[in-house]
Amino acid sequence: MNGRDLVRSMKAVGLVGTAQGLRTVRSSWRMKRADASGLAPRGVERARAPGPVTGVEPGPGGGVVRFARSELRVRVTTGGAIFWG
Template sequence: MGLPPRGAERARVPGPVQEVRPGPGGGVIRFSRSELRVTVAVNGAVFWGWDGASPEPSYALAGRCPEPDPRAVLEPDKDGGWRVVAERVTVVISRHGAVEVKTPGGVTLRRDLPPRWWEPVDGGAARWMQRSEVAADARFFGLGGVRPGPG
């Protein structure tokens, strides 16, 4: 499943968690080949972005980003993963980079598989893929800043 390789390319994934840095509303989880920033805002909005992606500019916002929720905490989860726990939402990050957004009661609203990308062996631009799964009645807005992809 996913994009078929073209020519001589190396498939890449984030790899296992190497380091975790708590920050306002969440923090940064560094994997062996990539890093993920997760922030939960005071209104329950969630931002997550790979490899330096920023929440602004965002097509989902009319103005500035809401402030990070100072009560949201980045803490260890099961099986080597991490989670950001806030009053309105929990964001679960697996040890290999899958991201799940859950209600406080544990109902999964969205699940993103770890990103995958292909780098040409001889150099050049990488191609990447991100796969998301959402409930039939879920609503998610905005792509945030558009970047060429992780890696």
């Protein structure tokens, strides 16, 4: 935690109030805790994707779409509502 973070957190205590300001200070201290300094920096976060489509199985009122890492079951009702999961 550098001095700039400390000044910002102290301003938050004065402006917002004691309880919420202290939560802000504690959270900023947790972000910069000593054991985290030795860890490698976090990389770019990516969305989890199911991968390319590997196959499709049609069925009555829907079917199954298979991906490399998962599968998606699709159902269509007589009223036109679509359920997937």
